[in-house]
Each structure stands twice: as C-alpha cells, then as structure tokens.
Amino acid sequence: MSEVTLTALRASLEGTIPSEIATCDADGIPNVSVISDVHYVDAEHVAISYQFFSKTRANILVNPRATVLLKHPQTCAQHRLHLHYLRTESEGGLFEAMKAKLAGIASHEGMAGVFRLLGADVYKVIRIDTVRPDQLPAPLPRTPLLAALRQTLARLAAARDLDSLIACLMEQLAAEFQMPHVMLLMSDAGGERLYTVASHGYPESGVGAEILPGQGVIGVAARERTPIRIAHATRDYLYGRAIRDALRASPLAHRLETEIPLPGLGHSASQIALPLLQEGRLLGILYAESPEEGRFGYDEEDALAILAGHLAEAICRLSGETEEATPPAGTARPLDSGAPLVIRHYAADDSVFVEDEYVIKGVAGSILWLLLGEYAKGGRTEFSNKELRLSPQIRLPEFSENLEARLILLRKRLAERCRHIALDKAGRGRVRLVLARPVQLIEAEA
Amino acid sequence: MKLDPAILALIKGPVAMSVATRDATHVPSLCHAYGCRWQAKEQVLRLFVLADEAQPLLADLAANGEIAAVFSDVRSFRSLQIKGNDGRAAPFDAQDARERARHYRQTSAELVALGYPEGPAQGYFSAPESGPFVTLVFRPRDVFQQTPGPGAGQRLTDLADFAAAAA
Numbered sequence: 001m002s003e004v005t006l007t008a009l010r011a012s013l014e015g016t017i018p019s020e021i022a023t024c025d026a027d028g029i030p031n032v033s034v035i036s037d038v039h040y041v042d043a044e045h046v047a048i049s050y051q052f053f054s055k056t057r058a059n060i061l062v063n064p065r066a067t068v069l070l071k072h073p074q075t076c077a078q079h080r081l082h083l084h085y086l087r088t089e090s091e092g093g094l095f096e097a098m099k100a101k102l103a104g105i106a107s108h109e110g111m112a113g114v115f116r117l118l119g120a121d122v123y124k125v126i127r128i129d130t131v132r133p134d135q136l137p138a139p140l141p142r143t144p145l146l147a148a149l150r151q152t153l154a155r156l157a158a159a160r161d162l163d164s165l166i167a168c169l170m171e172q173l174a175a176e177f178q179m180p181h182v183m184l185l186m187s188d189a190g191g192e193r194l195y196t197v198a199s200h201g202y203p204e205s206g207v208g209a210e211i212l213p214g215q216g217v218i219g220v221a222a223r224e225r226t227p228i229r230i231a232h233a234t235r236d237y238l239y240g241r242a243i244r245d246a247l248r249a250s251p252l253a254h255r256l257e258t259e260i261p262l263p264g265l266g267h268s269a270s271q272i273a274l275p276l277l278q279e280g281r282l283l284g285i286l287y288a289e290s291p292e293e294g295r296f297g298y299d300e301e302d303a304l305a306i307l308a309g310h311l312a313e314a315i316c317r318l319s320g321e322t323e324e325a326t327p328p329a330g331t332a333r334p335l336d337s338g339a340p341l342v343i344r345h346y347a348a349d350d351s352v353f354v355e356d357e358y359v360i361k362g363v364a365g366s367i368l369w370l371l372l373g374e375y376a377k378g379g380r381t382e383f384s385n386k387e388l389r390l391s392p393q394i395r396l397p398e399f400s401e402n403l404e405a406r407l408i409l410l411r412k413r414l415a416e417r418c419r420h421i422a423l424d425k426a427g428r429g430r431v432r433l434v435l436a437r438p439v440q441l442i443e444a445e446a
Numbered sequence: 447m448k449l450d451p452a453i454l455a456l457i458k459g460p461v462a463m464s465v466a467t468r469d470a471t472h473v474p475s476l477c478h479a480y481g482c483r484w485q486a487k488e489q490v491l492r493l494f495v496l497a498d499e500a501q502p503l504l505a506d507l508a509a510n511g512e513i514a515a516v517f518s519d520v521r522s523f524r525s526l527q528i529k530g531n532d533g534r535a536a537p538f539d540a541q542d543a544r545e546r547a548r549h550y551r552q553t554s555a556e557l558v559a560l561g562y563p564e565g566p567a568q569g570y571f572s573a574p575e576s577g578p579f580v581t582l583v584f585r586p587r588d589v590f591q592q593t594p595g596p597g598a599g600q601r602l603t604d605l606a607d608f609a610a611a612a613a
Contacts, residue, residue: 017570018523020516022466022474030474032466032516033592033599034525055590055599065473069464076569078478078499131477131499135569 004128006043009070009079010298013040014231015101016073021048023059023066031055038068038081039098040298041122046081047094049102050119057121060085066123075134083123090119093226100220100228145303148176153310162318162404163425169286169311170200177303179288181265185211185218186284186405188362194222194285195362197409199263206263207412208360218285221273225282227301229272231294270295274304276312283312283402319404340440341420345369347443350395354418364410366394369441371423371433376441385429407431447489447586449528453602454484456526457491457517460556462570465493465515465582467506467533475502479515479582480573481549483542491515491528493582494538494546496573500580507533513584516592520556525592526602530584538579546579 012019015037022032033056039047048068050057060066064085071078089095099117152172159165166184174180181201185194188210196209213223221228270290276283286308288296296304344353351361352368360368370393374380388394389403396403411423419436426432449457457463463479477500479493493515495503507513513533518525550571557567573579589602 018462018518020464020466020476022464022468022476022514024468024472024474026472028468028472028510028512029529029531030466030468030512030514031529032464032474032476032514032527034462034464034516034518034523052598063472067466067474067476069476069478071570074566076566076572080476082473132496135572136565 004079004130006040006046006081006125006128009072009128010040011074012070012072012077012079013038013046014073014294014297016231016294017071019071020069021056021066022068023056024063025055025059026062031059035068037098037102038070039094039101039120041094044125045086045122046083046125047089047098047120047122049098049117050088050121051102051116052118060121069131072134075136075138076132077134078131080129080131081125082127082129084126086122086124088119088121093224094122095120096220096224097226097228100217100230103230141299143176143178145177145299148172149303149306151176152307156310156314159314159318161425161428162315163408165311165314165318166198166408170198173288174200177288177300179290181268181289183218183263183287184284185287186402186409187222187282194218195409196260196262197284197405197412202263202265204261204263205412205416206260207416208364208409209260209262211262217271217273218287221275221287222282222285225275225277225280227272227274227305229270229296229301231270231296265289265291267291269293272296272301272304274301274308276308276315278312278316283315284405286311315402315405319402338437340438341435342440342442343372344442344444353444354421357417359417360410360413363394363396364406364413367406368410368414368423370394371431372439372441375433375435376439381433381435382426383431383433385431388431447589449484449491449586449589453526453528453589456519456524457482457484457528460520460553461517462520462553463493463515463517465495465500465503465513467503467513468510469502469506470509475506477503480571480579481542481546482515482517483545490583490585491530492536492542494542494579495582497578497580500582503582504535504580507535507582511584513582518592520553521560523593525598527590527592528586529588529590530586533582533584536581536583538577538581542579542581546573 018034018036019038020032021035022030024030035048037049041047066083068081069078098120102117155168155172156165159168173182183196183199185196187194194211196206199205211218213219217228217230268289269292273285273287275285342355349361350365352359352365367388370391371383385403414421414423422434424432424434463482464476465479466474466476468474477495479495482491482493484491511531511533514527514529516525516527553571554568558564591600591602592598
C-alpha cells in the first residue's frame with residue numbers, strides 16, 4: 001500500500017470533527033487534549049492553534065514530540081500524525097488564516113468569545129499512520145475543479161479588454177465552478193481601500209462599494225496578502241459589521257449617502273477571499289460566498305488561488321490598453337431637448353451627485369467631473385484613456401494605475417444610477433460620454 | 447481515587463474518548479476508545495480499544511503503565527481528562543461488550559440529533575462486533591478539567607469542582 005500523504009488528508013484538517021493531541025511532560029506523564037483545528041501549512045507541516053497556556057503547550061516547550069489523531073469527516077478514516085514542534089507564529093498570513101478559520105469554528109461550536117488565537121504552533125510531520133481505513137466511500141467532488149479551471153483560464157486568456165475579462169470571470173465562476181455569489185474588488189491607491197468593480201448573484205450589484213484592509217474576510221485577505229477562508233458563518237468577520245465600523249470612524253461619516261452598500265448574502269455560511277497579486281503588489285480581491293457551510297475547502301482554495309494568479313496577470317496585461325492609431329473625431333451629438341441636469345461635485349472626496357442623487361466618488365468621480373467639464377467647455381465627448389491618465393485633475397495613484405478598472409466602475413454606476421448619462425467604449429483605449437440632456441455643472445461647497 | 451457521580455455521569459454519556467500513552471523516549475501515542483466503564487469495587491476505569499488501532503499504546507503500557515484518557519461530550523464539549531500510572535491490558539469481557547454497544551448507540555444517536563449525517567455519525571464510533579477489542583484498565587490518579595477555555599487543564603482536587611465548572 002502506498003504511503004498516505006498529508007496533502008491527501010486535507011479533508012480531515014478542516015476542523016469539521018475535533019481532533020485530539022497527545023503530548024508528554026518531562027516526568028513522562030502523557031497528556032491528551034481535544035483541539036478544534038489542525039491546519040494544513042504545506043505537504044510537510046501543520047499548525048495547531050495556541051489559544052491558552054495549556055498543559056499541551058507547556059509540554060511541547062519541554063518535549064517537542066506530539067501525536068495527533070485525525071478523523072475524516074465523510075469516510076471516518078483515522079490517521080495518526082507524528083509531529084515535532086518547531087515554532088510559534090503570532091502574526092502574518094498563516095496566523096490570520098488560522099484566526100479567521102478558528103473564528104468560524106468557534107461560532108459553529110457555540111464558543112465565539114472563548115476561542116482567541118494567541119499563536120499558530122507550527123509542527124513538522126515526521127510520520128503518518130493509517131489507524132483505520134475509510135469506513136464509508138469518499139463523496140464525489142461536487143465540481144471537477146481542474147476542468148473548470150482549465151476552461152476558465154483559456155477563456156480569460158482570450159479576453160481582449162478588461163470589461164470582457166471581468167464579465168467572463170463572473171460567468172465562469174457561476175457556471176463552471178458553481179459559485180454563483182462572487183465579487184471582484186480592486187485595490188485603490190497604495191492598497192488603502194478596495195472598491196467593488198463587479199459582482200454576480202446579488203439583487204444589488206454593489207458596484208462602487210468600498211472596504212478597508214483588515215475588515216472582514218475580504219479586508220484581512222487584502223491586508224495579509226493571503227487567502228482567507230471561513231467554513232462556518234461568524235459574526236467576527238461579517239463585512240456588514242466591518243463596513244459600519246469603518247463608517248463610524250470615517251471623517252466622511254456625515255456624508256453617509258456616498259456609501260454604497262456592499263452586496264452580500266443574508267445567510268452567508270462559507271466565505272473565501274483571495275488576493276490578486278502582481279510582484280507582491282495587491283491589485284484586488286476575488287471573493288466568493290455560499291449559504292452552505294463548508295462550501296470552500298482546501299481544494300477550492302487551491303483552484304481559486306491559481307485562478308487569482310492568472311487573473312492578476314490578465315488585469316495587468318489589459319490595463320495598459322493602447323489606443324487606436326487614428327482616434328475618431330470627438331464631436332458632440334445633438335442633445336435631446338429638456339431641462340438641464342443639475343450635477344454637483346464635492347472636491348473634498350470627488351463625489352458627484354446628479355439631480356441630488358449620489359453617483360460616484362473618488363478617482364472615478366474625478367474622471368466623470370473632468371469629462372463633464374470638457375464637454376461643457378467645448379462640446380467634446382470622446383476622450384483617450386491616455387489623456388485621462390495624464391490629466392493632473394485625476395488623482396491616479398502612481399503605483400496602481402488601474403484606470404480601466406475605474407472606467408468600468410464608472411460605466412456600471414452610471415448605468416445603474418443615472419439614465420441620462422452613459423459612458424461608452426469608443427474604440428480601443430477610448431471612451432465616449434453620452435448625454436441625453438443638457439447639463440448644468442456646480443462646484444459645490446463641502 | 448474514587449470517581450465522583452458528576453464525572454461518572456459525563457463519561458457514561460454521549461462522549462468521544464481518546465487515550466494516550468508514551469514510550470521510553472517520551473514520544474506519545476494515542477487512539478480512539480469505543481466506550482468505558484467504572485468498576486467501583488476495584489476503583490478502576492476500563493476503556494475499550496481495538497487491538498489493531500492500539501498496538502503502540504499496548505507496547506507503551508506494557509513498558510511503563512503511564513496513561514491519560516480524555517472524555518468530551520459531543521453536544522456541549524464539556525470535557526475532562528483522567529490520568530493514571532498503572533495502565534495495563536486486560537481481556538474484553540461480556541460486560542465490556544454490552545457497555546460498548548450501548549455507548550455506540552447513544553453517541554451516534556446524539557450526533558444524528560445534532561444534525562450530522564447518519565453515515566458518518568455512526569462511522570465515527572462504530573467498530574467491528576468481533577473487534578478484536580482489548581480493555582485498558584487503570585486506577586485514576588488525577589482528574590483534570592478539560593473543557594475548552596482558560597480553565598482547561600486545572601486539576602480537580604475537590605470533585606465538586608467539576609460539577610461547579612460544568613454548571
């Protein structure tokens with residue numbers, strides 16, 4: 001019989017069934033304790049949550065040998081892991097991933113508030129014994145993840161612009177990965193906040209909704225640049241709460257109407273957030289959730305992490321979209337008759353209100369204000385991405401120049417919120433402002 | 447030591463049980479136990495293990511007798527640990543077999559009531575009728591509170607402590 005590998009046992013490392021750990025003190029007295037989480041680190045290491053200064057912890061500090069009994073949640077197979085304690089991590093990606101997972105387990109077991117992670121104790125796996133083989137057949141995988149990944153990567157590689165890339169991503173996640181509730185968030189200047197550019201499976205798209213690093217599953221994944229996954233709903237990581245907290249602390253708390261609610265399931269039981277990284281820089285977050293507990297396991301995390309890697313490359317490839325050689329003439333089209341639309345701009349946060357209704361703020365807000373201003377001055381309606389990128393009026397962050405993502409955000413917000421103004425593509429690397437009514441622009445006092 | 451009624455009530459209830467030993471170099475081993483019973487007259491605890499699963503533990507006990515067992519209520523997670531230093535293997539008798547069958551029925555039914563699918567709920571605690579089982583016997587020397595939380599690991603010197611901690 002071939003030797004069992006740690007990677008093959010990951011279903012037993014989800015924290016679905018509590019495990020037990022045996023240690024031994026300097027006097028040779030064994031100790032056995034129930035533990036809620038044995039976390040897969042890599043093919044040769046696991047980490048165990050350190051929550052209290054327990055006898056287990058005292059023992060491993062004097063005698064690093066430990067043995068863990070794992071149970072498979074579906075097949076009921078049992079395995080003994082022979083471990084050697086190496087170190088404790090109290091910050092960083094592993095710590096945060098375990099903290100989030102533990103919060104989910106604690107909530108699941110009715111012990112929220114009891115479990116608090118002090119550290120991730122990292123152990124080397126010396127040997128694995130099969131104590132009892134499968135008692136029940138292993139369930140068939142719900143989705144053939146490799147096939148879904150292969151097809152999705154091929155389609156993403158064929159995308160010609162960021163718009164179609166994002167649309168394709170949303171469709172593929174719903175159809176091929178059977179993950180119908182997903183969001184894509186892009187990182188703002190220097191990763192200071194994330195804004196939603198696309199979503200699938202929610203009554204409101206939530207495009208433009210923002211989240212700060214460190215808040216909720218999405219925010220922690222962004223801050224730590226590491227996947228965060230929760231198998232059971234937990235109040236600690238609900239982004240609704242994160243947003244409310246952020247709002248209260250925000251200097252713009254008095255302007256609540258400029259906050260777009262993040263979409264989300266009312267009864268989200270499983271959540272996963274993966275960072276999109278390019279040379280260590282955070283481009284955004286891919287997020288999926290499900291009303292079903294335990295929906296995202298280690299295999300789903302692997303598949304989505306590969307997808308996130310390809311997505312980051314594709315976003316970079318398509319963000320430097322070049323313009324067509326001969327730009328079409330940008331002349332104003334005749335406007336429908338009607339009273340002028342009153343459009344207000346608040347310079348403090350570049351928020352734009354059309355007929356007193358909030359549309360957009362931030363960089364996307366400054367783009368809209370620039371386009372409207374140019375139109376009001378000389379009737380221009382067509383603009384190249386290059387001139388927008390170079391405009392001193394638009395405060396694009398120096399190192400994350402995702403102008404295209406902001407144009408997508410602006411286009412979607414206009415489509416959802418303002419039927420008299422649209423932003424169309426006017427060829428490669430160009431946009432066209434389409435106005436159904438005359439406009440009256442007002443620079444408002446803050 | 448004598449086991450208090452509050453402790454006996456817990457270990458007779460729907461609990462998951464595991465037992466640990468250690469070898470001459472202080473490397474621990476552990477396996478699942480499929481039931482237990484308290485022999486009041488002899489004041490010993492009897493734990494039922496499958497011989498195949500408990501091989502390293504049987505070798506350890508033959509060498510040094512050090513033993514620890516944890517009992518964790520599958521519904522409430524109330525847990526305690528009982529330790530001894532005179533652990534030994536003994537034949538699995540008819541009364542052990544009846545108690546093992548009762549424990550299996552009770553604990554798997556409790557898991558089903560908690561919402562676990564029937565297959566796994568039975569699989570966790572089931573063992574072949576024919577075993578072969580071995581009974582691990584020891585006199586409790588210490589009892590520790592083991593319910594997850596900051597109080598885990600406290601020695602229960604006064605057995606009323608456990609009832610109080612469990613309340």
